[in-house]
Amino acid sequence: MLWLVTSGIAMLANICSKIEFQCVAFTFSQLPVGRGRILFCHCFEDFYDSVFVFLAFVPGVGLACVFRFVQLSTTHDKPLAKSACTVCGLGSRNLYGITPTRLRNFPSLTVSTSEYLPTRKCLPRDVIRADMGTEESRRIPRVLTVAGSDSGAGAGIQADMKACGALGVYCTTAITAVTAQNTVGVQGIHEVPADFVASQVKSVLLDIGADVVKTGMLPSVEIIRSLCDILRTYPVKGLVVDPVLISTSGDELAGPAILDALRDDLFPLADLVTPNLPEASAIIGGDPVTTVAEMREAAEAIHQLGPRYVLVKGGHLPGTNTLIDVLYDGVEWHELPGSRIETRNTHGTGCTLASSIAAELAKGQSMLPAVLASKRYLKDVLEENATLKIGEGKQGPVNHLFKLSDWEKSSTQSKFRPESLLLYAVTDSSMNKTWGRSTSEAVRAAIEGGATIVQIREKEADTGEFLQEAETSLKVARDYGIPLLINDRIDIAIACDADGVHLGQSDLPVARARAILGPGKIIGVSCKTPEQAEKAWKDGADYVGSGGVYPTNTKKDNKTIGIEGLREVCYGSPIPVVAIGGISGANAAEVMAYPRPENLKGVAVVSAFFNQPDVKKATAAVKSVVEECLKDVSVPNTSS
Ligand SMILES: Nc1ncnc2c1ncn2[C@@H]1O[C@H](COP(=O)(O)OP(=O)(O)O)[C@@H](O)[C@H]1O
């Protein structure tokens, strides 16, 4: 039920004659209000079941009326309404004087000027609608999309929701048709009855509200007409009309029968109409639109039909790599150029552009900046996803949420492959300096010699130098497809986007590191005991580095655990283990010899690679020893 509280009787009568909801009027002066569907109520309890309260009043008188209303609602021992209801105020700007605190029973207050009357003509383009949240609530720009569902999710409702979401705008929906659609084409269309489309639109507008309405596929004249009726009754700040007729695949989504309804009913209400070239041609009666000059003529002709702006989109311009969209407001022309991006993933570009413009308008942008911002967003989407493969057909969908969809970061699967531990190179900058080479040169040589994973270990350099070393080494490792980890310093790993970190027992706890790095990065942990290995696994590590297997000078005060200690760790470790500490070509066979624990995957080497004149040769030498051990296919020993 919609409640009207008013002292402006004439306005109330006018509004009630236009809306379909049952209205109950409560006038503070108890004046008789006797028209249409208006009923009376005489006590405050009667408001209790309302879902929407509309405060209508004449300027001047209105403010006193609202204060009285607020006072009543706050002194009353019940809340104003059972559930949070929207309060819409209509009248003078004086409403701005009401503070959110005074209106704490109202989740939102919408104010429009008294020029708001249920005839579209007198609705100012910039009708003032200030939604005042309560002190605790935040407001988010809202777009309502009235469009078809695309099961392939590149276009239609799905595109609109994702584009608005990506741009920080809350998108509600009224579905006009459900299509069975994929990258090959449209296999079926199931139209939603016009009255149910209208119900969806009203449900949204009467509760959540919308700053801007965007339309896409409107498959019938009835749907267009009922939408126009609603928009005349409940005007919104902006209306963006994408006159969808045919899909990129060439399938008809709305027949020529709707053209008259678009031209006569919807376009005059629109702030922006966004036809592509075939749509522009159909709207103006079939004349070809294939050049920028013809786009201008079409924009002019469409503008005559009543919208404030026309954007004729040039995605279908033949034989050019510069795509021009033409924007026209009846006076000024803007030719907005963009380069054609080579990609099959263009299904949904039109819907995406229109809904992005709607989103930008909802944020309060004016038209030209909104169009430019949307073109930039679309360009980023097309560029980022140019080579993406979704579906087998010719028209790949636009992937709007590319910023969220770095699967390596969002995946629940680590990139870690246990086999990569086979020949693990751990750098030492002082050794490399002694031999006159940079860390990245040493990394390249180790990889060329057969290293299967690299860890940058830096104990001397300051943070800036370390980062630079890591970045240049990472470039080398990426060229060869070899994972590169950073020793100890999770900040450096994040800064250069390395593949992961290797942590000691006294470094950042593994669980914290995992929480920071996410599931896609590799984490290794140094462990000397099976208990440490078990904990590392529980905390989210991918592998264990266990040693020192042999005495070594690389790490001071490092206890040697020997082959026996290594094996104990392996048997207690639920995750793969790499042996470390004093390993060289001379002893690697002993470490890796069969029978060995199944999860002992390789050897990590420092001096035997980097304290050598020829890193590549030294690495290759250890590699051949380890590979020799792998040739032994005897059943691995898994018991202690
Ligand atoms: N391959 C592309 N590279 C860059 N921009 C494109 C490409 N294809 C379309 N666009 C842009 O996408 C928007 C939608 O264009 P268009 O393809 O004409 O619409 P529709 O998807 O409605 O057919 C326009 O701004 C157009 O310039």
Ligand SMILES: Cc1ncc(COP(=O)(O)O)c(N)n1
């Ligand atoms: C439900 C729906 N709405 C709109 C389009 C147009 O998008 P495109 O022109 O990219 O095929 C579509 N294919 N499906």
